Amino acid sequence: MELDFPEADLPRNLLPYDGESLYYGRIFSTAQAEEFLRCFLASIPWQHDEAVMFGKHIVTARKVAWYGDARYDYTYSGKTRTARVWTPELLAIKQEVERLGGSSYNSCLLNLYADGSQGMGWHHDDEKGLGPDSDIASVSFGAERRFDFRHKLSKEKVSVFLPSGSLLIMRGRTQACWQHQVPKAMRVTEPRVNLTFRRMLIAETRIAGEDESGAIR
Numbered sequence: 001m002e003l004d005f006p007e008a009d010l011p012r013n014l015l016p017y018d019g020e021s022l023y024y025g026r027i028f029s030t031a032q033a034e035e036f037l038r039c040f041l042a043s044i045p046w047q048h049d050e051a052v053m054f055g056k057h058i059v060t061a062r063k064v065a066w067y068g069d070a071r072y073d074y075t076y077s078g079k080t081r082t083a084r085v086w087t088p089e090l091l092a093i094k095q096e097v098e099r100l101g102g103s104s105y106n107s108c109l110l111n112l113y114a115d116g117s118q119g120m121g122w123h124h125d126d127e128k129g130l131g132p133d134s135d136i137a138s139v140s141f142g143a144e145r146r147f148d149f150r151h152k153l154s155k156e157k158v159s160v161f162l163p164s165g166s167l168l169i170m171r172g173r174t175q176a177c178w179q180h181q182v183p184k185a186m187r188v189t190e191p192r193v194n195l196t197f198r199r200m201l202i203a204e205t206r207i208a209g210e211d212e213s214g215a216i217r
């Protein structure tokens with residue numbers, strides 16, 4: 001099922017059951033979204049992501065960066081990362097998203113897709129540090145890409161195109177019951193930056209430079 005809504009019907013839950021994924025449409029003007037994109041392309045220290053999968057060391061085509069309230073250390077796919085502290089632009093976007101969605105976030109994973117040859121395969125976001133029924137706010141800048149959901153049991157699919165400056169909030173049972181992906185789109189030649197704001201459980205997440213007691217090493 002592909003969805004296209006009049007702006008007046010937004011925000012709106014894209015999922016027919018087992019979760020809430022609210023699509024808000026564009027929350028930033030075209031000019032503002034272009035400004036953010038330029039800023040992120042120029043100033044974020046992008047790095048290829050690494051993971052251990054089926055015992056093999058993998059380096060992704062897509063690049064990533066982590067930001068947060070503090071220099072959290074956290075581990076997924078067998079690798080530990082340390083978050084950088086918010087930039088003014090990320091903080092401004094976070095505040096607008098928190099105002100609209102009514103949730104609060106303490107970290108953000110940024111993804112850079114250089115063009116349509118790069119995507120992200122089917123997955124759900126359930127790192128230990130996220131806790132159950134996590135709330136993830138996804139903001140997109142640059143090339144419009146398709147975003148798909150697939151129900152884990154019924155296999156029902158829902159797709160939405162995410163234009164520059166748009167917001168999607170995944171919450172409730174979304175991660176437990178649905179997978180999502182950003183499929184490759186060979187005709188897309190422009191870059192896309194996606195921000196996923198998350199709330200990491202601090203008890204599960206060590207702050208870099210502190211030992212178990214919280215003392216600075």
Ligand SMILES: O=C(O)CCC(=O)C(=O)O
Pocket residue numbers: 109111120125138147180182194196
């Ligand atoms: O790029 C996107 O829209 C999705 C990113 C995503 O699913 C993730 O970072 O977990």
Ligand SMILES: [Fe+2]
Pocket residue numbers: 123124125180
């Ligand atoms: Fe995800």
